[in-house]
Amino acid sequence: MRAIEIYRTAELTDLIVTDQLPPTPGPHQVLIKVLAAGINRPDLMQRKGLYPPPPDASRVLGLEVAGTIASLGSEVTEFKIGDAVCALLTGGGYAEYCLASACCCLPIPKSLSFIQAAALPETFFTVWSNIFDLAKLQAGEILLVHGGTSGIGTNAIQLGKAFGSQVIVTAGSDDKCQFCRELGADLAINYRQQDFVEAVMHHTDGKGVNVILDIIGGDYLPRNLKCLTIDGRLQQIAIQNGSKSEINLAALLMKRLTIAGTTLRPRNDNFKAKIAGQLLEKVWPLLESGQLEPIIDSVFPLALAAQAHERMESSQHIGKIILEV
Template identity: 65%
Template sequence: MRVIEVAGDALKVAERPLPVPNAGQVLLKVAAVGVNRPDLMQRHGLYPPPAGASDILGLEIAGTVQALGDGVVDLQVGDSVCALVTGGGYADYCLASACLCLPIPEGLSLVQAAALPETFFTVWSNLFDRAKLVAGETLLVHGGTSGIGTAAIQLAKAFGAKVFVTAGSDDKCAFCLQLGADAAINYHQYDFVEEISLLTENKGVDVILDMIGGDYFPRNLKCLAVEGRLLQIAVQNGVKAEINLLPLLLKRVTLTGSTLRSRSDAVKADIARSLRREVWPLLASGQIKPIIHATFPLEQAAAAHELMASSQHIGKIVLQV
């Protein structure tokens, strides 16, 4: 099968043997694979795969079941599914845990479905499992036009929250508003701390979903309401920050961080069940949808990475196999 391998700092097409599913796994013929920033990090040696995971990039795929490992009873050869994987997606075929495979939501293509797993697993796990976001609360999402951001806006609105976002241009802010955000802040033109204070009448927001880190951390604390929850899911501006701990105490802030890839299949399977029950009907009805900016052929993975690194995209970037 064809795969995309990391060669130094470059990506190249190579050939490898077809993988064989172990117990509890399925072999998928990949139709499309979502591109995510962790792929870029792994390519540059900053995000090594967990022990036992494939060294091939790609954390979310959609395709058809080609072979079943022992003990798989809920899937059949020929089924179309999307799946969260720990690696291996940039290839013609990929192994996936059967418990992390989800049906293609009605009305969605395989390309659209490939944009779902990593993004929606991450957003659901953080906003609803960890932060316990509920109707009537306020949410601030940094990077509103990222794949995570566009999913977070739609899910939070679907479950009754008020959503504020930051984005890097007026066009991106306008897109967020069209998607349902209640307010969008161009961080190149405005101080989001001041804007959040105005929008909330100095109360602050209940939940912040942040993938920026670095110097955003102390500013996020200023934006939080009493009993606010800060979710750190990435650190694009760096892993270190200097903060005043007093607001953490006075506001009774809950600070949590998480990554998805290294968590057990059992934990991720719980998220999958929640998504199938709570979110898949919203996708099937068209109430929410994956936002796809561009698709590239698998062999043009490097060009897809260049686009992602430029941050000029809105929504997801997908490779078609």
């Protein structure tokens, strides 16, 4: 099978097509014939040597796929060969075949293509687990999402609105802000032109927001705390602006704030299976009805994975970037 691996020397890091034997599923795994795979920023970080994969993960990149089940592990009973699924992975998705834990597979919602389905697992597992499972966003509360046109952002806007919350986002251009508003955001802030703290506090009449989903980190941390209302919750899921910051602990105490940092990839299958069950029950019907839809920016053939990474690094994309296998 064809698969994409990282080729690294002292002078060069690149993505290359290799020829490998398809892997064999363990007792609780399935082998998926991959038809599409999602690109995610952790893939870019791993390529640069900044995000080591878990010890048991495939050396092939790729955290989410859509395709059909080619073979089953001995203990798998919930699927059959030929079923169309999308799956959350710890690695291995940039390939013609990959392994997935059966509990991390979900049926492809009716009416969605394989390309659309490949955009679902990483973002939906991440957004749902952070905003609803951990931060417990409630109907009527206000959610602030940084990076509104990322795969995470476009997903969070739709989910927040679908479950009755007001959604504020930040984005890096007027065009991106307009897209976010058209997708449902109540307020979109061009962070290059406005101070997002001032804009948030003005919009909320000085009260602030209940939950923040942040992929930026760094100097955003103290600014995020200023945006939170009493009992506000900050979910930190990435640190694109760096891992260090300085905060006023008095503000943390006085407003009873909660800061939680999470990463999805190292979590065990029991945690992921719990989230998969919640998605199947509460979110998949909304995808099947058309109330929610994955936003696709662009599609690249598998052999052009490096160009797909370049597209993400440019930060010009809106929504998900997908590899077609």
